[in-house]
Amino acid sequence: xxxxxxxxxxxxxxxxxxxxxxxxxxEQLDIEILSKGSSGIFGIVGARKARIRATPKETPLDAASxxxxxxxxxxxxxxxxxxxxxxxxxxxxVYLNIVSNGSGLLIGKRGKTLNALQYLVxxxxxxxxxxxxxxxxxxxxxxxxxxxxxxxxxxxxSEKVKKSRRPLTTGPMNAQDRRIIHLALKExxxxxxxxxxxxxxxxxxxxxxxKSKGHSSSVAEAxxxx
Amino acid sequence: MKALxxxxxxxxxxxxxxxxxxxxxxxxxxxxxxxVAPDDMxxxxxxxxxxxxxxxxxxxxxxxxxxxxxxxxxxx
Numbered sequence: 428x429x430x431x432x433x434x435x436x437x438x439x440x441x442x443x444x445x446x447x448x449x450x451x452x453x454e455q456l457d458i459e460i461l462s463k464g465s466s467g468i469f470g471i472v473g474a475r476k477a478r479i480r481a482t483p484k485e486t487p488l489d490a491a492s493x494x495x496x497x498x499x500x501x502x503x504x505x506x507x508x509x510x511x512x513x514x515x516x517x518x519x520x521v522y523l524n525i526v527s528n529g530s531g532l533l534i535g536k537r538g539k540t541l542n543a544l545q546y547l548v549x550x551x552x553x554x555x556x557x558x559x560x561x562x563x564x565x566x567x568x569x570x571x572x573x574x575x576x577x578x579x580x581x582x583x584x585s586e587k588v589k590k591s592r593r594p595l596t597t598g599p600m601n602a603q604d605r606r607i608i609h610l611a612l613k614e615x616x617x618x619x620x621x622x623x624x625x626x627x628x629x630x631x632x633x634x635x636x637x638k639s640k641g642h643s644s645s646v647a648e649a650x651x652x653x
Numbered sequence: 654m655k656a657l658x659x660x661x662x663x664x665x666x667x668x669x670x671x672x673x674x675x676x677x678x679x680x681x682x683x684x685x686x687x688x689v690a691p692d693d694m695x696x697x698x699x700x701x702x703x704x705x706x707x708x709x710x711x712x713x714x715x716x717x718x719x720x721x722x723x724x725x726x727x728x729x
Contacts, residue, residue, distance in 0.1 A: 498664070502711065505657035507718040532718060535710065543710035550704065551664040626701050 430482040438463055438477045445481035457482040491560040492521040495552045499523055499564065502544065508532060520561035523548070533566050541569060542601065574607050581611035584633050585618045594634045599624070605631050654683050654723050657715050661708050666693040682722040685712070694729055 431448065435441030438460065446453055464477030496514035503510045503525065510533075511526040527533055534541045545564035553559045563570065584595050597608060608631045609620050616636065623632050655676045663669040671690035676683060689697050698705050709725050716723035 501660060502657065505654070505660075506715045532714060535714065540710055540714045543707035543714075546703065546707045547661060547665075547711060551661075554665060 430480055432461065432478060432480050434476045434478050436464070436474075436476060438479070441477040441479045442481075445479060449481070449483050451483055455484050457484055488516045488519070488521060488560070491552055491556055491562070492516050492523075494555060495521050495523055495548050495560070495562050498551050499525070499544065499548050502547070506532075517563075520563055521552075523562065523564045525564065525566040527566055529567060534569050538569060538573060541566065573604070577604055577607040578611040581608045581633075585612050585615055588618050588633045588635050592635045594632050596623070596633075597631045599628050599630055601627075602629075605629065608633075654712055654716055654721070655685060658685055658687065658708060658712055658725060661711070662687065662689065662697060665704070666690065666696055668693055681720065682724065683716060685723065685725045686728055687725060688728040691729075694727075697727060 431445070433441045433445040433448065435444050441464070442453055442456075442458060445456055445458065449456065459480040459482075461478040461480055462475060464475050492514045496512050500510075500512045503512065508527055508530065513524045513526060515522050515524075525533055532540070533544070535543075541564060545562060548564060549560070549562045552562060565571075580597070584597065588595050597605075600608070605622055609622075612618055612620050612633065617638075619634050619636055621632050621634065622629055624630050655674050659672065659674050662672050662674075666672060666689055668690040671693070673688045675686045677686075678684075687697075696704070697708075699707075705725075705727055709723075712723045712725050
């Protein structure tokens with residue numbers, strides 16, 4: 428990507444000039460300030476222009492999504508099921524959707540096949556791009572359905588934990604699934620979550636949080652008595 | 654099935670020319686034997702065998718779509 432220098436009466440103006448030149452918003456530019464510039468006295472004496480060096484940030488996501496789509500379509504060519512791959516860039520990650528006939532073949536038991544496809548596409552594309560690109564492979568909204576059922580599971584388990592005051596453990600889960608559990612219970616002050624175990628046996632443990640009555644108030648008391 | 658595994662493996666190794674695949678077909682089951690350059694073994698196996706498992710899973714899925722079974726072995 429070409430790096431260019433820009434000038435302006437103020438820093439803002441210099442940045443604006445850079446944005447106009449590259450037709451990009453400021454967020455997509457890497458900006459290095461060479462000189463902040465000063466308006467001098469009354470804008471006459473000793474006025475210096477602001478100078479910046481701007482480089483458009485690489486937006487490899489579009490290229491990656493195109494490539495990921497090709498790779499996935501190539502893999503699915505060998506599968507005797509009619510499929511169409513749709514690609515889009517969604518929240519800083521490449522989202523690939525397989526439109527198919529609705530058989531569970533592409534999903535597999537608990538998403539095993541879908542995860543394998545996702546892992547392989549990720550590996551191949553990341554290797555070609557020379558950096559990790561987050562790629563999600565989905566079909567028939569499986570990912571959002573799974574997220575829903577895992578969130579529900581998390582809430583059920585947390586209710587049990589609150590009643591029994593004892594920690595509970597989920598079954599073995601992969602990183603994405605564990606993440607959903609953690610996020611589902613993040614806001615809940617009465618339980619805390621932690622991952623335990625190694626590799627494929629890693630599980631989420633949900634612990635009850637002991638209600639220390641007004642921990643902060645005891646600190647406040649200590650302060651006032653001191 | 655051979656072509657699928659070949660595509661996947663060649664896309665992830667440093668020496669695609671050293672990728673060798675032998676296929677044996679018996680009734681409805683396909684037996685594949687894969688060998689790659691010694692340097693590439695790690696790439697193909699992956700951490701805890703994650704990569705080779707994923708390749709197997711996808712190969713089995715593709716085979717299942719043709720009402721076949723597929724076994725993939727990595728020779729080292």
